[in-house]
Structures are given as structure tokens and as C-alpha cells.
Amino acid sequence: MDRRTFLSLCLKGGVSAAVLTSTQLSAMQSLLNQQQYNDYKALVCIFLLGGNDSMNMLLPMSGQDKADYLASRQNLAIVDPISLSPISSLAETGLNPALAPLHDIFNTGDLAFVGGVGTLLAPTTLDDFKNKRSHIPAHLFSHNDQQARWMHGKEKQSINTGWGGRMLELLEDHPHFASNISLAGTNPWQTGHKTSAFAMSRSGQAKIHAFKGTSNRAQQIEQSVMRNLAASQSRLAKVYGEGLSTGIANSQAMNASLENLVPLPDFGEGRLSQQLQTVAKVIASQSQLGTGRQIFYVTMGGFDTHDEQVTKHPELLAELATSMSEFNRAMVSLGVNDQVTSFTMSDFGRTLSSNGDGTDHGWAGNQMVMGGAVKGQDIYGTLLPQRLGSEFDVKGGRLIPQVSTEQYSATLAKWFGLSASDIIELFPSLGNFDQATLNFMA
Amino acid sequence: MIQIKAMILLAIMFILGACGGSGSGDSAPSQEEGGSQPPISYPKMTQAQASRLLHQATFGPTGAEIDAATNLSAHAWLEQQFSLSPTYHLPLLKLSPDKEQATYINRIDTWWHASLRAPDQLRQRVAFALSQIFVVSDTGNNLRSQPEAMLNYYDLLLKHSFGNYRDLLQDVTLSPVMGTYLSHLGNEKANVELNIRPDENYAREVMQLFTIGLEELNLDGTPKRTAQGNTIATYDQTQIEGFARIFTGWTFADSTKWTRPNKDYLKLMQVWPEYHSELEKVLLNGTVVAANEGPENALKLALDNLFEHDNVGPFISKQLIQRLTTSNPSADYVARVAQVFNDNGSGIRGDLKAVIYAILMDPQARDLSQAPAHFGKLKEPLLQTAQLWRELNAYSQSGYFITWGLDETHGQVPLGSPSVFNFYRPDYQPLTLAGTELVAPEAQIANSATSIGLLNYHYSSLVWRIASTKDDNTGNQILVDFSDHAKLVEAEGKTALIDYYNQVFLSGQMSDELRRELLGVFDWAEKQDLQYQIAYCLFLLVVSPEYAHQR
Numbered sequence: 007m008d009r010r011t012f013l014s015l016c017l018k019g020g021v022s023a024a025v026l027t028s029t030q031l032s033a034m035q036s037l038l039n040q041q042q043y044n045d046y047k048a049l050v051c052i053f054l055l056g057g058n059d060s061m062n063m064l065l066p067m068s069g070q071d072k073a074d075y076l077a078s079r080q081n082l083a084i085v086d087p088i089s090l091s092p093i094s095s096l097a098e099t100g101l102n103p104a105l106a107p108l109h110d111i112f113n114t115g116d117l118a119f120v121g122g123v124g125t126l127l128a129p130t131t132l133d134d135f136k137n138k139r140s141h142i143p144a145h146l147f148s149h150n151d152q153q154a155r156w157m158h159g160k161e162k163q164s165i166n167t168g169w170g171g172r173m174l175e176l177l178e179d180h181p182h183f184a185s186n187i188s189l190a191g192t193n194p195w196q197t198g199h200k201t202s203a204f205a206m207s208r209s210g211q212a213k214i215h216a217f218k219g220t221s222n223r224a225q226q227i228e229q230s231v232m233r234n235l236a237a238s239q240s241r242l243a244k245v246y247g248e249g250l251s252t253g254i255a256n257s258q259a260m261n262a263s264l265e266n267l268v269p270l271p272d273f274g275e276g277r278l279s280q281q282l283q284t285v286a287k288v289i290a291s292q293s294q295l296g297t298g299r300q301i302f303y304v305t306m307g308g309f310d311t312h313d314e315q316v317t318k319h320p321e322l323l324a325e326l327a328t329s330m331s332e333f334n335r336a337m338v339s340l341g342v343n344d345q346v347t348s349f350t351m352s353d354f355g356r357t358l359s360s361n362g363d364g365t366d367h368g369w370a371g372n373q374m375v376m377g378g379a380v381k382g383q384d385i386y387g388t389l390l391p392q393r394l395g396s397e398f399d400v401k402g403g404r405l406i407p408q409v410s411t412e413q414y415s416a417t418l419a420k421w422f423g424l425s426a427s428d429i430i431e432l433f434p435s436l437g438n439f440d441q442a443t444l445n446f447m448a
Numbered sequence: 449m450i451q452i453k454a455m456i457l458l459a460i461m462f463i464l465g466a467c468g469g470s471g472s473g474d475s476a477p478s479q480e481e482g483g484s485q486p487p488i489s490y491p492k493m494t495q496a497q498a499s500r501l502l503h504q505a506t507f508g509p510t511g512a513e514i515d516a517a518t519n520l521s522a523h524a525w526l527e528q529q530f531s532l533s534p535t536y537h538l539p540l541l542k543l544s545p546d547k548e549q550a551t552y553i554n555r556i557d558t559w560w561h562a563s564l565r566a567p568d569q570l571r572q573r574v575a576f577a578l579s580q581i582f583v584v585s586d587t588g589n590n591l592r593s594q595p596e597a598m599l600n601y602y603d604l605l606l607k608h609s610f611g612n613y614r615d616l617l618q619d620v621t622l623s624p625v626m627g628t629y630l631s632h633l634g635n636e637k638a639n640v641e642l643n644i645r646p647d648e649n650y651a652r653e654v655m656q657l658f659t660i661g662l663e664e665l666n667l668d669g670t671p672k673r674t675a676q677g678n679t680i681a682t683y684d685q686t687q688i689e690g691f692a693r694i695f696t697g698w699t700f701a702d703s704t705k706w707t708r709p710n711k712d713y714l715k716l717m718q719v720w721p722e723y724h725s726e727l728e729k730v731l732l733n734g735t736v737v738a739a740n741e742g743p744e745n746a747l748k749l750a751l752d753n754l755f756e757h758d759n760v761g762p763f764i765s766k767q768l769i770q771r772l773t774t775s776n777p778s779a780d781y782v783a784r785v786a787q788v789f790n791d792n793g794s795g796i797r798g799d800l801k802a803v804i805y806a807i808l809m810d811p812q813a814r815d816l817s818q819a820p821a822h823f824g825k826l827k828e829p830l831l832q833t834a835q836l837w838r839e840l841n842a843y844s845q846s847g848y849f850i851t852w853g854l855d856e857t858h859g860q861v862p863l864g865s866p867s868v869f870n871f872y873r874p875d876y877q878p879l880t881l882a883g884t885e886l887v888a889p890e891a892q893i894a895n896s897a898t899s900i901g902l903l904n905y906h907y908s909s910l911v912w913r914i915a916s917t918k919d920d921n922t923g924n925q926i927l928v929d930f931s932d933h934a935k936l937v938e939a940e941g942k943t944a945l946i947d948y949y950n951q952v953f954l955s956g957q958m959s960d961e962l963r964r965e966l967l968g969v970f971d972w973a974e975k976q977d978l979q980y981q982i983a984y985c986l987f988l989l990v991v992s993p994e995y996a997h998q999r
Contacts, residue, residue: 055867080642145662147685148652150869166877191859191895192878202879205895207856212900216907216987226972227984230965234992237961241822242775243993245880245888250903250991253896307588307866312631312649361647362636394643401685402645 042178043298047422050285050302050333050348051170051195052278053156054326056310057149057353059319060371061392061405064090064119064385065100074393078358078403082315082365092385099385104323107331108374115382116334116343117374118446122388123414124354124370124407125155128438135400141438147367147404149310152353156411157195159433169432170301171198173419176428177299183256184263184295187288189281190305203303204256208277210264210284212257263294271335278306278329286336289346299422309352313364330376337377344378347447349418351411358392358403369400370407373414379421379448386446387414412436413444421447490521496956497814501525503955503998504773505808506569507576508835511952513569522814526570526805534606535566538599542848552586553850555595559602559862560849564838574609574804575602576862577771581764582620582658584629585865587855591628597713598863601625613764613789613798614755617658621751622716624700626650630868632695633717634709637725646725651691653868655683660732660759667786668779669762682759683732690730690737694750697724697743719743732757755798761786765803767874772804773813775825776886781812816999824999826890829858829902832990836909839952840928843915850924857905859893906990910983917979930979933986937978942970949986954994962994 054060062079065087066072076083087100088109101109111117127141135142145151159169174181175198186196188203196203206212217228232254238247267290273283281304292300306326311319330348337343355371370390376382388408390398398405412433419429420443429442436442493501498517502509505526509517517525541558543550566572584601586592601623608616620626627633632650656662664672664680671679698717703709706720724743730736731753737746754760765785769777785806792802812819836842844850854861860871872892881888915927937945946966950958969985989995 078643080644144681147688148656148662149867150873151662166879188895191898192876192892197879199882200879203895205897207897207901212897213904214900215904216911223973223976223984226969227988230968230988231991234962234965234988234994237959238993239959240824240993240997240999241881241884241886242824242826242888243997245878245891246826246894246996247993248880249878249891249894249896250899253899254903257896257900310649310867312647313634359643359645361631362634362644364631364647366648367652403643 043423046292046298046300046342046345048289048292048300048302048342048346049170049418049422050282050304050346052326052330052348052350053153053190053193053195053303053305054309054350054352055153055305055307057152057356057367058309058322058350058371059311059315059356059365060350060352060373061355061358061368061390062319063102063105063323063372063374064121064389065102066392067098067100071391071393074391078392078394080360081363082360090385091383093383095385099389102320102323104320105327107324107327108376111331111334111376112383116378116380117376117382118380119385120373120375120387120409120414120444120446121385122370122390122405122408123373123411124405124409125152126407126410126412127435130406132397132400132406135406146369147354149353149367154194156351156353156415157193159412159415166194167197167199168193168195169415169419170195170303171201171203172432173422173424173428174299174301175199175201176424176432177422182295182297183252184260184288185297185300187285187300188303189284190303193303196301196303204253204260206260206284206288208280208284210287212261214254214257259295260288263291264288267291268340271332271339273332273336274328276325276329278304278325279332281305282329282333283336286333286340289337289342290340311356311364312361312366315360315364330374334376347375347377347379347418347421349373349375349414355405358394358399358405366402368404370398370405375418375446381446381448384446386444409444410435410439413439413441417443417445417447490523492521493518493525494956495951497522498525499951499955500816500999501808501814502569504813505529506573507563508831508838509952510839511948514951522809526808529568529570530610530801530805532568532571534571534603534609535562535568536603536606537562538596538603541596541599544848545846550595552592552595553852555598556851556854556862557849558599560834560837560851563834563862564842564849570804571606571609573772574768574800575605577768578605578609578616579863580771580865580870581767582616582626583865583868583870584623584625585863585867587861587864587866589629591625594625594628594713597625600714602863608800610801610804612796613760613800613803614751616800617654617755618751619716620658621650621654621695621747622698624713624715624717627698627717628713630654632698634699634706635692635696636706636723637693637696637727646689646692646696648688648692650695651688654691654754655687655732657868659754659763660757661763665759665762667758667762667790668783669766669777669786670779682757686730687732691750693725693727693729694731694737694746697721699723719747760798761789765789765807768803769807770825770874770889772807773810773825774819774823775888775890776820776822778812778820781810784810822886824997826888826894826996827998828860828890829893829898830854830860830862832902832995833858833905833909835953836906836986836990837926837928840910840930842909842926842928844924844926845920845922846924848924849926851926856898857901859895859898859901903991907987910987910990911980914979914983917977930982933982934978937982942967945982945985949989953989955999957994957999959994962989962992965992 065084066075084102086103088103090099090101125143157168174185181201183204186203188196188205191205217224235247235251238244270286273279285302308322337346350373355368356365357368390405394403416429416433495518498514501522537558540561563572586598604619630650630653631647635647638645660682664682697719700709701712701715701718721743726740728739735753737749766782788802788806792799865871872889874889875887876889876892877887878891913927915929966985970981973981973984
């Protein structure tokens, strides 16, 4: 086995990285850097758990549209929007003022909105919905099913695989463990047929107490633990044994690569900020890890605003916007802003009608895409009218998406380097739409 | 008392399958109704059998508990547990020193105290299982500042653990904690002028998660299929809106104003009829609650409608099986338990005591030789730590069990799930099992970050917190006591300790390889204090795959 094969195997968890010093790791990195790609790209998925009321991020500023909006949203209407001037639109659009930290990023062209996105198997009309035609996605309005549909990108073969993990498998025969990193645990998006996410804690730290130190004790315990894990007998024992032994090896490799990083701009204390800070650190250490492509998954909870939406939702959006702007600053300072694209996903949009002090599970919503490669300062897709009883309203202000989650995701996958045929393999229902991808990526 | 017919039926199934009973057993109480069946004799459990049952039915057995259970049959041990009065959590709440108000960490402390020390272990374990089905959580919401309310909710689960599922469903529905968590507290009828319609949150989740699930099920838990092979949805938006109307008009008890309710988080919610939707409500299976039925009667009809749905038996039984005995019950096992849910033998539906009995006395649960090779489940991280602390008489000088950050060290927090979907899905399949029919729900929280978090937690619990190595001022540190184990080594040698660990932690199933590794510790660590040798040994055991797989 040559050095390159050995290191590659080691980083994939085949061999314990504990036997390598960090110097040895970095000495071999250049080999891996040349492995497959001429460039580096990363996708960062920010999943807004619970279903963001994202129709309330972008608001009509005037005229009948605004009157309709105020009538439908009532006490949940945003009355003091910030004016946005998208490049390709004559009409002004209002930005929810809680998203103010993103205003400058929009104006400098690093942020775009995609309107009217949701789960679809084919273009869908109100008539299709009322007649329960077969292409209506199953279990609409259910949290976990709709989250899964955003993530798997293919009529499910298994509830557990998703387009992020499968995309890496289309690009690489054996994806590097560090190409697939979650700050929020196991998730379908990052699970492929043979790979799944390497999960890191928010702080990024994963020192192993029992193995620390140079004593005989540390060495004996490590060897004994690893022998026991390798000796897993039953299938369920193997789930644990293989999972932990791979986790240990990969964590040791990651710990080594995270030593001696360049300083990053400050991040806040919030959970999303902390996760994005660790993502930024891993991106900063990317040359040590030698991964050409990386996908990251971070989450923010609390968006299921069935009640107290008037106070809760602006706080959520403000935290989201602040964290995203911190991440933008970090990417710019690392000089990788053009190579890193972050994007939001969320279970569903919410009802335009109110349940008194909140909203219920809807369908279409708006999403955000951020990074130097984004054709920013613009709004793509369709800004759906926020009017009850419109041709898009299946009931109570649950709006029929005009852009499928797969078109949205395919646009990101194409930028990431997937070929047209791989994209169809990943998102087979795209054949039902006029365009496979949108135009929001350079 | 357990419903006798179901109990005897199961006991017969068990005995027919069990290898010849040895020694004297105890007998079932004589039959009250029908009285013609002969009394049934139940064999006493061996140490290994007792350990196995107690792993399934408690927060992890101690050596002393296994010894005590070894004098009993499985049936008698369960009867004994069923007869114990509940240890409720709220009365055990202890404030932090110099504090006048309880906080989140006090409720976690209370949970540890009760789970580790309550004699009614089976009830505690079942309530923990129910807390993962009827999920409420104070993670990331305002319930975080209501620790008494959270404890009171857990007490509600404890109260009904051996009661009837219909009563449980009603109390869960009317709990102000659930009302806050799933937002039906303060939910009001539609106001067409303001485009306000009833909140659908509880309506949706009570069906999807607490009663029937998304797809029509057979008695054995498998989905029903159409001729084309498709599954059949149990409900659509029409039923959601029907149930959403049902759950209007309820708010905190004893409120004088609907808009500014008195925030009593302990009493069940009360109804304000003028805020209840009196419109017609379309429910399941074609049932319609007519207009103007009145809120209380409408609620009764709706909960009956859910309770009577054919899915409830298999849906709830299968999840309880998964929490207690095995992630992958055979269809027959599910059907046997669901049948007991549907009818406990005396015509009563929803008798949870009979259901728990059926789960634990099933031949597959009691006799490994009759169970499939994949029988069992991955041990939940909290159950691992609980067993260690029970066996090692864990305590702190301050008297508290202060455990911050359980989400990162254990991947789970009691009543602290990230969402109403619990810590893991019942159908989660890790990649290691791809291509099989098997699932391992608990693997969903065993990612590289939490697995290493738990590895570190076990190491620090066992090696850094040995009571005899500490000075006086240890404050909130949770200490463990190896002195009994050390005495055993001194009196009978290291092999005796490994034999003891085999019974207590692995129900007598330890492999030769693991035994060699554990004995090896006493060689490579021979220069260290015996307590450390024992701590390393136990650490290696609890992080081994054999301990992870409860069989």
C-alpha cells in the first residue's frame, strides 16, 4: 500500500488515524489535494426546523398586493418592511426588518431569494389538488415527511437516503469522511447508500478522555476498546461497534487537522452561530484534510410557530440573519466566499391565515441562497400572492409551490459539479418540469 | 390485577416454549371467573433470566435486585412490581440551595433521583417509554421555565402506566403542558372576518404520533395495502380540521379571562364553551360529531373515535415493544400484544398493564432460544448511565444529580426531545443495516459526536469520580463506589468479579473474547490501585458492543 492509499484509507476510517501524527498527516495532504478536483467547493445546508413562515420574509410594498397581504395576515402582517430593489424586477419588494443583517449582503450581490418553493412531483394546479391527482406528494403538511422529501430528492427508496449523500457518491467512489459533515447529527440529506455524515458537536471538540496521555494506561485502553469494537458479533452490536470505531478514527483525524487554525472573525453564542463557526473552522482546515468537495448540515429549531408568532418569529429571523452574516464575514475573510454556498431548507411554508396567534403547516415558501457564486441581489422563482382564495391557495392560505424542491436543489448540485445526467439520476422527477434548474448560480 | 385470561394464555405460551422448569415455582392465583383452568406453575428465574428481564423492565438491575428476583418467577416479579405504589416525581423536587424557584436542572435532578432509586422500577421504565411516545419537551421553548409542570406531566404518565390507554389519552390531551407544547391551549373557534381558523397542531400530532399513525395497519403492525400495493392514508385535511375544531375552547384551569388566563400548569385544562367551535366535526371512519354537541361531549366522542380505531393496538403496542424488549419484533409478537391491547381477556380495550405483561411475558422476550437472532435493542444512553449509577450507588456530597448537557453526552434528555418526533424514529435504519429489514431507532442518536460524548461520559463517571479517591469537598460531583466490587476481588479473585459483571451487565451472555479483555486489565494495570483496575474493567465493559446490544 502506498502512502496515498494509506492516508486515504485512514481518513475514510479504515485505519486508526491515531497512529499518525498531525505532521505526518499534513505531509501527505498535497497528494490528496490533487486527487480529484482542480478546485474546492462547499455547500452548507441551513435547515430551519418546524416550517419557517417564509412567506413573511418577503412582502408586497404597495397597491392591491399589499392590501391583500394585510387582509390575509391580519395581526401577523409585517407593517414596516425594508425596501429591496432586486436587479431584474421593476417592483419593489419588502424585506422583513428582522432580516436586516442580510440587507447589505443582498445589496452586494452575495444573497438571493428563491420564491414559491415546495415539494412537488410535477407542476400542480388547484384543480389537480382538489381532484387528488396522483402527483400530489404524500403526507403534505406533516413535519417529518416533508422534511424528508426536501432531503431525499427522489421518490423514496428508503426513508433514510438523501440527495446530499448520494451526490457525493456520484462524484467520488468512496467519499472522504470530511466531505460530509453534520453539526446536527444524523439526517437523511447526508445519508447515501454507503456513506453518512460525520457528526461533530457544536464546539467541534472531540477529544477522547480515555485515550489521552502517553501512559501505558491510555494505550492499553485504546487498544482494548478498539479490539472489542471490532469483535462485534450480532448485527445490532455491529451497528454500535462499527459506528463508534469509525467515529473515533475520524474524530482523531479531524482533531489533528483543526490544530493551529488561522483566526476567524467572531461568532455569537447562539446555537446556529456556534454550528456555523465550527463549519467555518473545518473549511479553514480544508487544505489539511484535502477534500475537494464538502457538504455541511446545520439546523435551527423553533420555526413551528403555532402560537406567539408575533414575538417569536422576528426573534428567529433575527438570529438566523445574524448567524448567516457572521458566516458570510468568515468566508470573505478566509478568501473562500466564491467557493462556499449556503442555502436554507425548511419543512414547508405556513398558512397565510392565522389560528389566533400563530400559523399552521402550509406548503410553498421562500428560501435564501448566500455566497460569492450566487447571482445575488435578486429574487428567483415566483413571489406568490399572499391572498386567500387565490388560484394558488388550496385552503386557508396553503400555497401551491411554483418551484419544486428538486429544481432548487438541482441548481445547487449543478454548481457543485454534477453532470446533467447525474442530476437526473439524483432528481428523477425533474423530467416533469420545463426547466431542470433555475438561474440563481453563476 | 392483571386480567387473568390474557395472563394465563401468555403464561401457557411461555411455559410450552421454555426449557423444563427447574425447582419449585409459584402458582398463579386461582381463577375468579370461569374457575375451571388448573393453576399454572411458573418456574423460578435463574440469575441470567432475572438479569435479562430486569434489563428490559427497569433502569438497569443491580446485583442485589437480580439476587432478589432469582427467588421469583418472571410472573411473580411482574406482579410484585405491578402492586407497588407509584413514586411520583413532583413531590421529590428539591430546589437548589438558596433558591426560591425551581429551575430546569432541578427537574433533571428529580428525574435521576426517582429513576435510580424508586422501588417501582417497572412503572418508572414504562413511564419513560411513554414519555417517548406522548412527547412533550422543554428544549427551546417556554416550558423550560416550568419545571414543576414538566414533572407533573411525567407524573401523569406514571399514574396511567398500568392504567387504561383511553384515560391516559384524555389526561395527555387536557394537560396544560401538552396544551402549551402543541398549542391547543387557548385555541379558539374560527373568526371568518379575521381569517382565523382553529389551530391544527394537536389535531395532527395526536393522530400521527399518539394514536393511529399515517397509514392503516394490520393487527401485526404491517401496513395494509390496496390491490395496487399502495398504503392507505388514515386521514386527510378534512379530519385534521374536524379534530382541530374539537380542541377549541380549552385553557388553563380557573382562569377568569380567556385572553389573560391564570397560568396554572398543574391542573388539567378547563373549557370555555363560548370559544369552542360548535360547527360539525368530521372524524375518523366516517364518524361525524354533529353541530352544537357541546365541547365536553365533543371531546369525549373524539377521543373515543381515536381510541376505537383499529390502528391504536398495533401502533402503540409495537412502539412499547421497541422501547422495552426489541427493535424488530416479529409480526406475530406485535399481533399477540396488539390482541391484548384490543381485549385483555375480559373484554376491556386499552389495558396497559395487560399490554406490558404481554410484552414482557411473550415467549420471544423471555426465552432467547425462541427469539430471532436479531432480537433486542441498542441500549439507550440514559439507561446505560442509570444502570451504572444504580449498581455503583452513585451520590454527590451536595445530594444533587446535576447533569448539564445531556443532549451532547447522551443524545437524549428526559422530556427534552428536539421535537415531538422524539429522539429517534421507530423506523430508523442505520447504513450498517442497509439491505436488511431491520431497524435500530436508538442508532439515530448514536452519531460520531454523541458516541464520543458518551464514551467520555462513561470514562469520567467511572474513572474520575471514584469516591474513595476523593477529598471532602466534592460538591455536585457524582461519585461512584467500587468498594463492594473491590471486596469481591479481594475475597474471591478477579474471576469472581468478571462472573458477577457478566450476570449484572450482560445477563450471563459475555463472550470469551470480552472476558479475556477484562481479565487482561488486572495484568496491565496491576501497579495501580485495585479501584482503578476495576474502574477500567467496567469502562471497557460498558463501551463494548456486547453491552450496547440488550438482548
